[in-house]
Amino acid sequence: MTSLLTVDHLGVHFSGLKALDDVSFSLEAGQVRAVIGPNGAGKTTLFNAISGYVRPTHGSVRLNGAEIAHSSPHSISARGLRRTFQNGGLFPALTVLENVMTGLHMQTEGNFIQILFGLRQARQAERDAAAKARRLLKLMKMDQMADIPASELSGGQQRIVEIIRTVASEPPLLLLDEPAVGLSPIARAQMMEIIKRLSGENGVGILLIEHAVELVMAAADRILVMAAGMRIAEGTPAEIRNDKTVLEAYLGHA
Numbered sequence: 001m002t003s004l005l006t007v008d009h010l011g012v013h014f015s016g017l018k019a020l021d022d023v024s025f026s027l028e029a030g031q032v033r034a035v036i037g038p039n040g041a042g043k044t045t046l047f048n049a050i051s052g053y054v055r056p057t058h059g060s061v062r063l064n065g066a067e068i069a070h071s072s073p074h075s076i077s078a079r080g081l082r083r084t085f086q087n088g089g090l091f092p093a094l095t096v097l098e099n100v101m102t103g104l105h106m107q108t109e110g111n112f113i114q115i116l117f118g119l120r121q122a123r124q125a126e127r128d129a130a131a132k133a134r135r136l137l138k139l140m141k142m143d144q145m146a147d148i149p150a151s152e153l154s155g156g157q158q159r160i161v162e163i164i165r166t167v168a169s170e171p172p173l174l175l176l177d178e179p180a181v182g183l184s185p186i187a188r189a190q191m192m193e194i195i196k197r198l199s200g201e202n203g204v205g206i207l208l209i210e211h212a213v214e215l216v217m218a219a220a221d222r223i224l225v226m227a228a229g230m231r232i233a234e235g236t237p238a239e240i241r242n243d244k245t246v247l248e249a250y251l252g253h254a
């Protein structure tokens with residue numbers, strides 16, 4: 001069976017430095033895979049190489065079996081792989097609802113001609129988009145924030161809205177870069193619930209970089225551990241917790 005995402009012997013070299021060295025793994029629909037490792041392990045480089053922001057030196061990345069390793073970020077995104085960034089911003093002056101609706105426009109841009117020539121249909125499309133955005137916000141327990149400007153949200157709430165905006169277009173594959181960084185314990189629990197719901201109920205494949213070990217252990221189905229650009233371990237949370245190489249290389253004790 002073809003996996004949703006297959007990363008095969010992927011390498012990224014920066015003038016001699018092997019930021020990513022021969023990394024392989026796969027991700028299935030409905031699965032959450034975490035990537036962990038100390039600073040400089042190559043996690044961000046891995047994300048950049050998968051999403052087209054960095055050109056791989058070696059190896060391949062396949063999305064539903066189709067090679068995407070040398071495609072542009074735009075074309076990779078159009079094929080259904082979406083990502084968030086560590087400092088990805090919302091539009092501060094727009095309301096939470098409007099921000100989520102910007103994520104839906106990707107789906108409706110095919111209706112451009114309709115928008116030009118059929119104002120009535122366009123208004124209906126806009127109403128449908130607003131209703132869908134509200135449904136999503138309600139599902140993620142953010143509906144009470146819908147009509148306030150994004151600038152008035154806390155950092156953690158902004159991150160949650162950014163994820164809702166990213167998933168509004170229903171991508172089959174989502175890359176989340178440190179979704180829980182700087183979140184309060186409550187927001188962290190909410191984030192974990194959102195991640196589980198997206199994968200479990202909506203079947204989204206999720207790849208996430210995360211330093212919060214408790215979130216990783218609770219939310220991930222499988223974990224990839226990296227150090228110095230290389231994959232040093234791969235397995236279920238229970239396997240990783242007891243892996244001697246991981247304890248030595250990552251957690252600093254055995």
Ligand SMILES: Nc1ncnc2c1ncn2[C@@H]1O[C@H](COP(=O)(O)OP(=O)(O)OP(=O)(O)O)[C@@H](O)[C@H]1O
Nearest residue numbers: 014017018019037038039040041042043044045046
């Ligand atoms: N554009 C670049 N040019 C040269 N070296 C780079 C570039 N991007 C990353 N590196 C180097 O590649 C290595 C891996 O960096 P990367 O940012 O992928 O690690 P990381 O695991 O994401 O770290 P962190 O947890 O600190 O974000 C580091 O040594 C980094 O300095």
